[in-house]
Amino acid sequence: MENIKSYLSKAVRQVISELYGSEAVPQSIDWQLTRKEFEGDLTLVVFPYTRYSKKSPEATGAEIGEKLLSEVISDFNVVKGFLNLKIADTQLLQDFNSLFSADSLVEKLEQPVGVMVEYSSPNTNKPLHLGHVRNCLLGWAVGNIQQAVGNRVTRVQIINDRGIHICKSMLAWQRFGNGETPESTGMKGDHLVGKYYVIFDQAYRKEIAELKDQGLSEEQAKDEAPLMVAAREMLKQWENGDAEVFQLWEMMNEWVYAGFNETYQRMGVSFDKNYYESDTYKLGKSLVDVGISKDIFQRDSDGSVWIDLTDIGLDRKLLLRRDGTSVYMTQDMGTAVQRFEDYDIDRLIYTVGNEQDYHFQVLFAILKKMGYQWADGLFHLSYGMVDLPSGKMKSREGNVVDADDLITAMELGAQEMTESLGKADGMEPTERTDLYRQIGLGALKYFILKVDPKKRMTFNPEESIDLQGNTGPFIQYTYARIQSLLRKAGEIKSLEISSEILHEERELIKQILRYSEVVHHAARENSPALIANYTFDLVKMYNGYYQNHSILRNDDASVTAWRLRLSSLVARIIRDALALLGIESPNKM
């Protein structure tokens, strides 16, 4: 479709210039798809030209349309100020055929760039939850989409493996753990460590309550509770390289990593490189000196260092504490610089929730002020929180949806549904479990990815298991049915292909030809939702077609051959699009 549009844009410029003179020629011409209720495929809005033509919109449209008739444009009509053009069947078929035999369904960028995508970025004191799931799925899909348009993609996570939160788990394990391990308990490592984080919190709160009874203020109690004092002490020991603490830290982190990796694997996401905060937390301090020497940062009389961003509508922000230690912002500055040194990249996408919008606004502003050329290539892929029907997820209230539990529940839901429909009756046991996995995850991923990332979303476990309507399994099902057709067709493929096309087939071809531009659009916007919505539309169209026109049972072999060809390209696009979303396409379901 893109080639038709660019041909037409050129033609329209030419025509406008001929008719109304060169100053009437617009910079760019935006085409829109003709609405269903009108005849035509592409529509040019002619209102902008009436001031040059000095004629009515209808007359203007008609005289432009007249001159556009060609092998590409077979017909036109004008309704009010809208010039509707009909693309010639031969042109559509030609484009269809060239896409059919193309290596890639998506056109590659002429000038690809290097893109690093950061996602997940967990803390190591508790297991992954629903929020991480949205994060991972988004980051993974965005990476796929960037890759699809031809960019080089590096996927990374930064693991927050140090700090007071880890020490809390460590301390609780030391005090109350009785030497429990993932092996001895059979628990996943991340869940085991998370358990001790909860234990710490409970014991800590008890201490706070006791201290408050003794007359201390809330703040004092929180600060002076023996457990908190001990945790802070442990953090200090860790920073001083205390062997015993370090060993405990390493051991428990290893448990967590094993657990995370299992979850990542089930989700189907992976990373090219892990950054660890324990390696990077000291980065950025040297940048502070540079900034001071350039007079971008200021040192206060107490020794703390600040940047003043009030000139661009932001605040004054701390970069170095009075005692010379760095803050999150400083680390992130250092890490960004490091990444552009480590890799040949032009862009860096941070997949992080929208509660950190301000943080990234400031981070990017600072790096820009410091004069880094690449600062314009930084992008915060900000996404909204995931709520439950009962409201907000709060770890305090224990209504956090655990990622592992969620995946299991989705697989079970898929299994129940599949069994009750008898869809897997003839399958081998391993084939079945694989199918349940594919469907369950397909439902989960699609449910989350179909929503615009920046929107806050409600996750309803029951609805997400739904397999009807705008869902992953609905799309997978269409793919499976086409595969079944292609299997059955086997030998009856005729070399002769009918060239008559039905209205529904025209509509399908047009949708198919849009795929590449949709992927490019999704890449520009970093929005997998665009691909999800496109695919749903394609599938809806195809299902209507499938239901109303017999593909195999047909008197004319050449018609069957054409319909199979059309179906198989639809299937390839479904599979390609779902793969971009990280969703598998089962051959049977």
Place this chain on the structure above:
RNA sequence: GGUCCCGUAGCUCAGCUGGAUAGAGCAACUGACUUCUAAUCAGUAGGUCACAGGUUCGAAUCCUGUCGGGAUCACCA
């Protein structure tokens, strides 16, 4: 209080850089399985695009304000 994001059908969401009578799915109601997989399809019903102004040939979309929801503004991470 400052800044940012969101507000579209009962529910969950589309609506591209402004374009024609605002679209899907779910739920509700009608129909279609001796026929390529009915996890499907065809149809009915459902709207003051939060509200009020403004910009213009034309606004759900852009601007301003109001209301509602959320986030953020720590020498926490």
